Every structure is written in structure tokens, then in C-alpha cells.
Amino acid sequence: xxxxxxxxxxxxxxxxxxxxxxxxxxxxxxxxxNMEVMxxxxxxxxxxxxxxxxxYDCIYAKxxxxxxxxxxxxxxxxxxxxxxxxxxxxxxxxxxxLLTQLALQYYNVPMPDTFVVSSIEAAKKILGDINYPxxxxxxxxxxxxxxxxxxxxxxxxxMLDAIETLKNxxxxxxxxxxxxxxxxxxVVGDKVVASYKRKAAAGEKRANIHAGGKGxxxxxxxxxxxxxxxxxxxxxxxxxxxxxxxTAKGPEVIEANVSPGLQGITEVTKIDVADKIGKYxxxxxxxxxxxxxxxxxxxxxxDLGVGGTGKDTAEQQIITNLDFRSERxxxxxxxxxxxxxxxxxxxxxxxxxxxxxxxxx
Ligand SMILES: Nc1ncnc2c1ncn2[C@@H]1O[C@H](COP(=O)(O)OP(=O)(O)O)[C@@H](O)[C@H]1O
Ligand SMILES: [Mg+2]
Numbered sequence: 001x002x003x004x005x006x007x008x009x010x011x012x013x014x015x016x017x018x019x020x021x022x023x024x025x026x027x028x029x030x031x032x033x034n035m036e037v038m039x040x041x042x043x044x045x046x047x048x049x050x051x052x053x054x055x056y057d058c059i060y061a062k063x064x065x066x067x068x069x070x071x072x073x074x075x076x077x078x079x080x081x082x083x084x085x086x087x088x089x090x091x092x093x094x095x096x097x098l099l100t101q102l103a104l105q106y107y108n109v110p111m112p113d114t115f116v117v118s119s120i121e122a123a124k125k126i127l128g129d130i131n132y133p134x135x136x137x138x139x140x141x142x143x144x145x146x147x148x149x150x151x152x153x154x155x156x157x158x159m160l161d162a163i164e165t166l167k168n169x170x171x172x173x174x175x176x177x178x179x180x181x182x183x184x185x186x187v188v189g190d191k192v193v194a195s196y197k198r199k200a201a202a203g204e205k206r207a208n209i210h211a212g213g214k215g216x217x218x219x220x221x222x223x224x225x226x227x228x229x230x231x232x233x234x235x236x237x238x239x240x241x242x243x244x245x246x247t248a249k250g251p252e253v254i255e256a257n258v259s260p261g262l263q264g265i266t267e268v269t270k271i272d273v274a275d276k277i278g279k280y281x282x283x284x285x286x287x288x289x290x291x292x293x294x295x296x297x298x299x300x301x302x303d304l305g306v307g308g309t310g311k312d313t314a315e316q317q318i319i320t321n322l323d324f325r326s327e328r329x330x331x332x333x334x335x336x337x338x339x340x341x342x343x344x345x346x347x348x349x350x351x352x353x354x355x356x357x358x359x360x361x
Contacts, residue, residue, distance in 0.1 A: 086240075
């Protein structure tokens, strides 16, 4: 099987590349800086070093927020016939803290109270009513650099005036007292494969390693692990790191990182996270290609609603992920077209582990 790692070539990416090579026959190391996306032709075309990108069984694409539009375009072009652990729109969601929180809100994942406003005046009004300290945050900041702490209204108000000159969107967030620590869960598939706690340097409130924070071993309870796995599912990432703050009420999610570093967590936990990723990608890619083969002769559709010819009586197959809304399964729109079920009609639902059949009564 053939895989590609599309990345910016960081140390963590090299670790991932080496691990993928243990499982896949061929792994191409693709630098996203040499990729181009062409729109406007008959189909979306992706070029690498000026030539069309070849077909892979698995593409693991990652990169900083600057590359989110490019990563989203590339993964969109290959999503239907290549296994990819990160969904196209996840690159946009994961690199924006507001979009991440919107996704979490939808599924009721716990997070700190957060406000989004359209003007500095509206922001100042909120700052007049809120408890201090308070956090102001740029939705696309990383490494702690877009996070500001204000101890008082006077401090927050002057920060807002400075923010206004940058014309940058921002969030106002409730400050969660954790003595400058946060916890990170590394999610691969539906498991937390490693976790650690980061403690901010003396006199600092941000726990980021880049802000001088130190990591230590931290064993997560089952509930915290579940919150982390739910977060990954909400944003559509099978591989990501979830940052949480520990509160008396339980963990609150502040961020999901779709291109997390591996060095810190590997050093602290002594867990070979890269190997877990390589192995997982291989197993999922194999599963994906086997499923594809089985349905090669039958019609394949996606929940985008493409295709859809075929006789009314013929059974049609769709390979897709299930869309969960507050634990309920939402079926793709094309299912309504194929089944021609009517809202008023009675149906029998037969379900067991791993299978559902819905039939006209
Ligand atoms: N609401 C909050 N309350 C208290 N501390 C916070 C809050 N949000 C962030 N922090 C601190 O700031 C750090 C960076 O915040 P985060 O939202 O993860 O942004 P970044 O993408 O820059 O890491 C966190 O690791 C945590 O230590
Ligand atoms: Mg963070």
C-alpha cells in the first residue's frame, strides 16, 4: 500500500514519516510548499512540483493555519477515494478557535464561556459585566501567542483598543483558574494514546511549551478521555491533540490541534506516539481499500449527492461516515432520494451492533 505524508517537514513530521514507513510499502514525503491547486477546469486538480499528484491509498495531510485553505482543497480533491484521517473542512475548523468552539457547542462538549462580538463597544459592554481576570484571544493564534490576560476592566479595555487597530477578530473568554496548567490528550482514532500536563513557567499563565511551560506525566480518567475523543469527532479529525483546562466541574476544552507536535509528548510520556499514528493509518487505509474493492461493481455515491442513476429496485451502496447529531444518526440526503420514504409512512428499524436496516412496514 502506498501512502503520502503532506507536511511542512518539521521534526514531528519526520518522526511520523519514519513510523509510516514501518507499515506502508511506500511512503512519499510531500512538502506542502510545493503543491498547487487549480480550480476552474473540469475538475479540481492538484499539482506537486508542477505535475498532477498521483493516487495514494492514504494521505495524511497536516500543516499550520497558513496552509489551511491549501490543505482543505487538496483533501477535498482526494476525499472520496483515498483514506485521509482529517476531513477537508476540519483544516478550517481546527485552525480557528471560534469555529472549533462552535462545533463543540453543537455537540455539548464542555468549554469555557466565550463571547464573540461585532464591535469594540459591544465588547466593552461585556467587559463591564464579567468577572476578572478575563481572557482575550485571537481565534488563529498558536503557541500561546494570541492569548491575552487582563486583570481588570482598565487592562482589558486598553487591550481592546490596541486590538481594534489590528482589525483582527477576537474572542472574550472566561478565565479558568488552573494555576497556569493545562492538560493535553493525544487522540488517535477513538483512543487517547498519550496524555500530559503542562505547567506554565513562574510568573506566566500560559502553559504552552513555547511560552516556557514544562510537561509532566498525567494519567487521564475515563471521562476526560471521552471528552477528548468527542472533541476529535466533533471537528472531524481522527488524529489530533486536545487541550483542556481542569475545573471543579470537570475538563473544559480550549483547543483542538490538527497538526500537533510529537516531540514534547513523546519525551514526557515515553510513548511512541508516531508509531501509534503509523499503525493506525495503515489499518484504516487497509480497511478503506478493502471496502472500496467490495463495492467497485456497485454504484457508489457520497453524501454530497453526486451520481444516483440506476434502477429503482437495485440496491445502491454509499460509503460515508455517519453524521451524529447529539447522539442521533443523521442519514445523508441521498438516502431520502433512493429510498423514497415518506415522512408519514411507518417503517421498521432493525438494529444490532454494527448494522441498521430500515424497511417499509
Ligand atoms: N480560558 C482560559 N483560562 C485560563 N487559561 C487559559 C484559557 N485559555 C487559554 N489559557 C492558557 O493559555 C494557553 C494557550 O491557550 P490556547 O487557547 O490553547 O491557545 P494556543 O493555540 O496559543 O495554545 C493555554 O495552554 C492555557 O495555559
Ligand atoms: Mg494550546
